[in-house]
Amino acid sequence: MANSKSTKGVIGILTGGGDVPGLNPAIRAVTIRANREGYKVIGLRRGWAGILEMRRDHKADNSNCFEILTDIIVNKAGRTGGTYLHTSRTRPSHVRNADVPDHLKDTYNAEVNDLTPEVIKNLEWLGIDYLIPIGGDDTLSYGVHLHTKGVKVVAIPKTMDNDVPGTDYCIGFSTCVTRTIQMINSLRTSAGSHERLLVLEVFGRYAGFTAMLPTMAGAANRCVIPEYKFNIEQLAKLLVEDRNSNPSKYSIVLISEGAMFDG
Amino acid sequence: MVFADSEKDAYGHAKLGGIGDLVSTELKDLSAKFNKGKTINVINQKLGYMVRGGDPDALDSIVPMAYGNLALDLILKGIHGRIVVLKNGRYDNLPVEVVTSSKKLVNIPEYYNTERLRPYYHSFEMKPFLLMASEN
Incomplete structure (x- = not known):
């Protein structure tokens, strides 16, 4: 042809x-x-x-x-x-x-x-x-x-999960992190107004990068990721502490879709 | 893992989804225990496909441009069997087999505080640009 x-x-x-x-x-x-x-x-x-x-x-x-x-x-x-x-x-x-x-x-x-x-x-x-x-x-x-x-x-x-081996960067990861932070900033006002815990599930399949970096940037107090099975009581205790020590009385956790309970 | 659907795609993956719902229910049930007997309500929101939306930001405008050109640099030299990458802040290329040779995951001991259920915030000197999201 x-x-x-x-x-x-x-x-x-x-x-x-x-x-x-x-x-x-x-x-x-x-x-x-x-x-x-x-x-x-x-x-x-x-x-x-x-x-x-x-x-x-x-x-x-x-x-x-x-x-x-x-x-x-x-x-x-x-x-x-x-x-x-x-x-x-x-x-x-x-x-x-x-x-x-x-x-x-x-x-x-x-x-x-x-x-x-x-x-x-x-x-x-x-x-x-x-x-x-x-x-x-x-x-x-x-x-x-x-x-x-x-x-x-x-x-x-390319992947918003940033988990293709061999490279520091996969196309799509940055915009995903940008959007995640933007949307959390939109949602936190409701969490604060109602003095609630805010739970956000994010894509990422088997890797926790999409939860880790926004959390580090201040978008969330805690994150749970696929690479580490988490204890729900431990998470609850930490989030309640975060909320009660926050003058605006709310706290946020990012949950990777592949995260798993411990037990 | 919690799955939204049990059917697997051609690559063997079932669709994940729903862990947020389970965590929300448990957090509400447990909240009183740590809040002097008073329950705290939970807002549960799945961000889902929303994070894929909209125009590319700065990095996703610059890096794809560079990756595309880097692919052509290789082709013009007759080089193939490669994947274009970013490594230590530089554009580079590796054998394409690297894609299937390992899994890229968060390094827990180095980056994740398992007692505090959040990332570590220390030892940044000489860490790569995207920290744990960089290839180690």
């Missing part, structure tokens, strides 16, 4: 897993730099789903699977949260029978199917030389799998 005479190469880019602010700036940066350097950029839509579900047919409607990215598109999209390319939690190596695309159902009819051969053929059909998956450890784990199959992968880490 790519015209190798007019481009130096073709780059495919996708965003998988949870959406975060920062994905569109990354898509924009890749597209503009690549275009400047003479590369074509194909945006693969909906995480790994687009490159999995597309049809290798020039007459097919693949508009939900991929599109050519231009400066005009990404300059506008790059300002906003979310992801212009959309996302999914599709894992091409583990596709349930019901989720196998219709045109592949004859070939792949097990209960769980590995459609990696189709993904690789689709990448070749599109003429993609390098693949840039942007995602967390799940999305990128499939990128690692493709890398072992010979696909040229350069990954970009």
Whole structure:
């Protein structure tokens, strides 16, 4: 599909897993730099789903699977949260029978199917030389799998949980912390007015970074995180003490969604 | 862990959610014990998807720009099989296999005060920019 005479190469880019602010700036940066350097950029839509579900047919409607990215598109999209390319939690190596695309159902009819051969053929059909998956450890784990199959992968880490190994920073973490602090500041006035305890559950899956840093910044008195099973009586005692020693008579605890009771 | 749904996704994860509700109920029930017999009410709020909303802030405008360009730096040199990273305040890259080689979690002894159920606030000198959220 790519015209190798007019481009130096073709780059495919996708965003998988949870959406975060920062994905569109990354898509924009890749597209503009690549275009400047003479590369074509194909945006693969909906995480790994687009490159999995597309049809290798020039007459097919693949508009939900991929599109050519231009400066005009990404300059506008790059300002906003979310992801212009959309996302999914599709894992091409583990596709349930019901989720196998219709045109592949004859070939792949097990209960769980590995459609990696189709993904690789689709990448070749599109003429993609390098693949840039942007995602967390799940999305990128499939990128690692493709890398072992010979696909040229350069990954970009993204997750509001900030728990992709190897990097200090994952796209989306800062805005998540910013929003968390902002929302807590909106909620604390009600807690104070009613002299109550304020309990806030936050995303973070198995890691406590999304609770720890806002707490350190003063957004909460205490936090409980997945990495340490907590005693609820100990927490109650501390929060009541915090509330009663606060002239405004309230206290706040941040609870990671993956936190666990001790016992 | 407390799950909102038992169904697992393709990566083996079930959707977490609900620990805040359980903690709120328990805190209200226990509050009188530590408050001279008087119950304290609880406001229970799940922040959920709200923290994913809105435009990117400064770091999430700058770092993605740099990561995208860094990915192109590698591609222009014909380098692949890598993940772009921030390490010790510098943009760098590592073998992509690092993603599946370990788990990144809060270092409890170094950063979390288990008696006070909150982070430690000491020994900041030469700590990385994002403290416990940096890769150790």
